[in-house]
Amino acid sequence: MxxxxxxxxxxxxxxxxxxxxxxITVLIERLVKHPVYGKYIRRSTKLHVHDEQNTCHIGDTVxxxxxxxxxxxxxxxxxxxxxxxx
Numbered sequence: 001m002x003x004x005x006x007x008x009x010x011x012x013x014x015x016x017x018x019x020x021x022x023x024i025t026v027l028i029e030r031l032v033k034h035p036v037y038g039k040y041i042r043r044s045t046k047l048h049v050h051d052e053q054n055t056c057h058i059g060d061t062v063x064x065x066x067x068x069x070x071x072x073x074x075x076x077x078x079x080x081x082x083x084x085x086x
Contacts, residue, residue, distance in 0.1 A: 009066040012082060015056050016046070023074060024051045026064055050077045059085025 017025035026049050031040045048071075049064050056062060061083040069075045 010063060010079065011065075012061065012063050013047070015058055015060045015062060015085075018051075018054075018057055020048075022051055022054060024049050024056045024062075024078070026062060026076075047076050048074045050074055052078075056081060057085060 011028055013026040013028040015024050016027045026047050029044045032043050033040055050070050060081055062081050063079045064076045065079050067077045
């Protein structure tokens with residue numbers, strides 16, 4: 001049997017909370033076209049992300065990737081910090 005290759009999802013978002021130990025909350029925004037009116041609407045999703053070294057702070061732009069479930073609400077992990085907050 002051949003091995004099934006799994007594509008790892010990776011997204012970029014902004015850190016909105018770093019109050020938890022080894023966990024950050026990342027806000028991901030996307031534009032969705034309204035099915036009837038055609039107007040683009042801004043939609044957002046908040047995800048809990050594993051940050052092993054507690055390196056991220058509020059306002060940082062980060063790249064995260066999907067991983068196995070680490071807790072009840074955490075199934076994403078930090079890949080890199082794209083841009084630091086001012």
